[in-house]
Amino acid sequence: MSTQPEAPRDHPTLAQYPDSPTANVRDDDGVLWRVPIDRGRDEAVIVPVEDLVQARGAVARLKAMIEQGAGDDYQTELTGRVIRGTSNEEAPHTRADVVAYLDGLGRRLSGSLPHW
Structure with a gap:
């Protein structure tokens, strides 16, 4: 057979x-x-609203920690590489660049939330 x-x-x-x-x-x-x-x-992927809210909170907390001086220059550079992920963008290296990147990421997450 x-x-x-x-x-x-x-x-x-x-x-x-x-x-x-x-x-x-x-x-x-x-x-x-x-x-x-x-x-x-940019293909749409369904993400639960609760996950977006938690991610936005985590990004805001990480941004506040870096603004307050957490970590040395090496840790800040590593953080920039991690938050960049797999994108083709250049990773932020300085503390100011990492804060600016996190600020933009927070805005993108907020923009993905439904407007009730």
């Missing part, structure tokens, strides 16, 4: 990213999809 491998279905997002490499992903309902790996950086 010969069994053929299951053929994945093309996910609708594949049309938006036709040149992207793909991966096969099985959905919760058992469907095997072929999905794009490389997607737009």
Whole structure:
């Protein structure tokens, strides 16, 4: 008895990213999809409001700590690398640059919150 491998279905997002490499992903309902790996950086991702509020609070607290002089220059530079994450932006190096970056990050998080 010969069994053929299951053929994945093309996910609708594949049309938006036709040149992207793909991966096969099985959905919760058992469907095997072929999905794009490389997607737009600003593609919407659902994040619970509570998580955004906590992240905004953590960023504000970290910014206050750095403004108050926490850490030496080496720790400040490492903090800049960490908060930059995997973006292509240049990492902030100085205390003032890290504070400015955190300020912008806090504004972006606030802008992502719903306006009630």
